[in-house]
Amino acid sequence: MSPNGQPLRFAPTKEEIEALALEALGRLPPPFSDYLAHVVLFVEDFADAETLKDMGMDDPFGLTGLYSGRPVGQEAQTGDAPPTVHLYRRPLLDEWVETGVPLDALITHVVVHEIGHHFGLSDLDMHVLEDMVSS
Template sequence: MSQFGFAPSLDDIETIARAALTRLPEPFAGHLQGVVLIVEDFPSEEMLDVLGIEDAYELTGLYTGNPAGLESVTGDLPPMIHLFRRAILDEWADGGVTLAELVSHILIHEAGHHFGLSDEDMEWLEAELKKP
């Protein structure tokens, strides 16, 4: 049993993710203000089909939208970070990290796509989140 009860809810995951966003250093934090955070139990069938993924439990997060710095076309949806609760909980159940660490890791990875960051840059951002 976790600190949230039996299983963290969609709202619990969103609260953890928003807390992680507030700890991001500038200029990243400012550039993510227009990015929509969506927490759902599972990705849509359309998302899975586009990505060629058969098992919804394989996808913990997804960035959709134009990367930072690219002009959007009128009518484009805003950039979005999707977090998928059930896959996150499955990965968390495997142990090794706290739920907050896992959600932060996924969030940084997806935010990294918004900025076109390398894996090394994403590791630096994760380290920044872990600082007191």
């Protein structure tokens, strides 16, 4: 218990972030949901140094999520890895604290944005999809 008698509250774990992300993915409507069976979700504390370098970023807190893979409609090549969505826990938690946006809404926003890359959506299309998923 904390000094004020409240239960101690710890930052959400990778598993809790993953559960929120999977809930967001589960709310995606068809045809989006039909194409997500092979997308792999990873939750890590931070992007690795190589990823940050490839993104032209120095600050590991600047990247909350990343999609990697061929967009839907592009022909897969032999040896292609499955498409992936990486969520970066520590930057997400910092943004959560800084903005006051509910964590589930923030995770939904990042997941929809990254999945939007899988479908080649514009930013406007991603906002429309996010509104559908958040309703």
